[in-house]
Structure formats: C-alpha cells, structure tokens
Amino acid sequence: MSPERYQRIRQVLDKRQTDLTVCLENVHKPHNVSAVVRTCDAVGIHRVHTVWEEKYQFRRGTAMGSQQWVRQTNHENIGDAMGALKGQGMQVLVTHLSDTAVDFRDVDYTKPTAILFGQEKYGATDEAIALADQDIVIPMMGMVQSLNVSVAAALVLYEAQRQRTIAGMYNEQHLPEAECQALAFENGYPRLFKLCQRKGLPFPPINALGEVDANDSWWKEMQITPLEAKALSQQEG
Numbered sequence: 068m069s070p071e072r073y074q075r076i077r078q079v080l081d082k083r084q085t086d087l088t089v090c091l092e093n094v095h096k097p098h099n100v101s102a103v104v105r106t107c108d109a110v111g112i113h114r115v116h117t118v119w120e121e122k123y124q125f126r127r128g129t130a131m132g133s134q135q136w137v138r139q140t141n142h143e144n145i146g147d148a149m150g151a152l153k154g155q156g157m158q159v160l161v162t163h164l165s166d167t168a169v170d171f172r173d174v175d176y177t178k179p180t181a182i183l184f185g186q187e188k189y190g191a192t193d194e195a196i197a198l199a200d201q202d203i204v205i206p207m208m209g210m211v212q213s214l215n216v217s218v219a220a221a222l223v224l225y226e227a228q229r230q231r232t233i234a235g236m237y238n239e240q241h242l243p244e245a246e247c248q249a250l251a252f253e254n255g256y257p258r259l260f261k262l263c264q265r266k267g268l269p270f271p272p273i274n275a276l277g278e279v280d281a282n283d284s285w286w287k288e289m290q291i292t293p294l295e296a297k298a299l300s301q302q303e304g
C-alpha cells in the first residue's frame with residue numbers, strides 16, 4: 068500500500084479507544100448494526116460486543132460499512148457478555164427508558180465503559196438491565212417513546228467522544244502495536260493476509276512506507292518468489 072494510505076491507517080488506529088465499547092443485545096437488523104458499527108469506527112471504538120443467536124450472525128455479502136476496521140466478539144448469552152465486560156474493569160451502562168435511568172449526558176465516559184443497546188422492538192432484556200451498573204436514557208420530548216437504536220447509539224457515543232476528547236484520550240496510542248500491524252496488514256494486503264492465514268504463518272511487519280517487511284524465509288514459506296514478493300509487498304491497499 069502507499070505510504071500515504073499507511074499513514075492514514077495509522078492515524079486512525081492510533082486514536083482507537085480500547086476501553087470504550089458497545090454491546091449489541093440482539094440488535095439484528097443489518098442496516099441498524101451497520102450504522103452502529105460505522106459510528107463505532109467514527110468515534111474510535113476498536114471492538115464491538117454482540118449477543119446474537121445463530122440466526123442473527125453476519126452473512127457474507129451483508130454490507131457492513133466499517134466492519135473491517137472494527138473487531139467483533141460474539142457472546143452466547145448476556146451473562147457471558149456482562150462477565151467479560153466487567154472482567155475487563157468496565158462500567159456497564161444499559162440504554163433503557165426507565166424511571167431510574169440517568170440522563171446520558173450526566174455519565175463519566177472517561178472511565179472504562181461498555182454501553183449496551185437493546186433489541187429494536189423489545190429493548191434490553193430484564194437480565195441485561197439487572198446486571199448493568201446503571202440505566203441511561205436519552206430524554207424524549209415528543210410523541211414517540213424511543214429513538215431508532217442506531218440514532219441512540221450515535222448520540223451516546225458522541226457524548227463519550229466529546230468527553231474523551233476534552234480529557235486528551237485521543238492523543239495517545241492505546242491499541243497494542245501488534246494489533247495495529249495486524250489490522251493494517253489485513254486491510255492493506257487482503258490477498259497476502261488470506262494466504263498467510265491459510266498457511267498458518269505469522270503476519271509480517273509493515274514498515275513506515277507501508278510495505279510488507281518480511282524476511283526471505285517468510286516469503287519462501289509463502290511460496291512466493293523474490294520477484295513476486297517485491298511486486299506484492301507494494302501493490303495492494
């Protein structure tokens with residue numbers, strides 16, 4: 068990939084917030100999921116958690132926008148998801164229209180935070196609400212009771228982004244270097260990435276010019292000649 072493209076990728080990955088995440092509990096309409104993931108990418112979320120039954124899994128060909136830049140972890144049930152998030156020291160906020168919910172703008176998002184969004188029709192489950200640390204609500208003044216889930220996600224996430232910007236949390240790299248390199252390789256060199264995965268080889272480093280910086284034995288194991296290697300290591304992206 069070109070040096071410019073690599074620099075652009077690094078600028079984005081260097082702002083990733085590893086201690087801010089979203090959990091989608093059975094949010095399943097592709098356009099909603101896609102819109103939430105896109106907002107997650109825009110505010111610098113590295114990983115989205117989902118609680119999906121088999122039938123809600125992504126299908127090949129679904130247009131997911133920014134999905135290639137946002138990692139996903141699926142949990143079999145809400146208990147597992149909550150356990151994982153709390154195990155990482157996160158406060159878990161559930162977006163829920165209840166009398167006990169606090170205004171979403173009154174929360175401190177500079178703390179390690181997971182925000183749970185509920186299913187389009189039924190909202191968050193009782194179990195999720197019981198396990199969460201706090202209910203948060205976006206005040207509603209109109210005739211309709213709730214917002215579209217992706218709109219709700221955008222509002223809450225941009226409040227988190229606002230607070231974290233003020234706190235200077237986008238000014239330092241949080242994502243481990245190996246993960247930055249893996250994402251750059253995966254997206255910058257998709258064909259090499261797939262071949263590398265098929266062969267079970269480690270991902271090679273990418274140098275400052277955006278080139279694959281592998282040694283001769285790696286290329287040999289990939290069964291790629293030095294001539295092909297030169298072309299391949301500069302071509303994609």
Ligand SMILES: C[S@@+](CC[C@H](N)C(=O)[O-])C[C@H]1O[C@@H](n2cnc3c(N)ncnc32)[C@H](O)[C@@H]1O
Pocket residue numbers: 162163164183184185186187188189190191203204205206207212213214215216217219
């Ligand atoms: C369309 S709403 C679900 C409405 C459902 N009847 C309920 O009572 O929860 C889908 C999701 O969007 C989010 N949401 C929508 N409007 C919201 C609001 N005003 N405050 C907080 N979350 C909201 C929540 O995550 C909710 O689970």
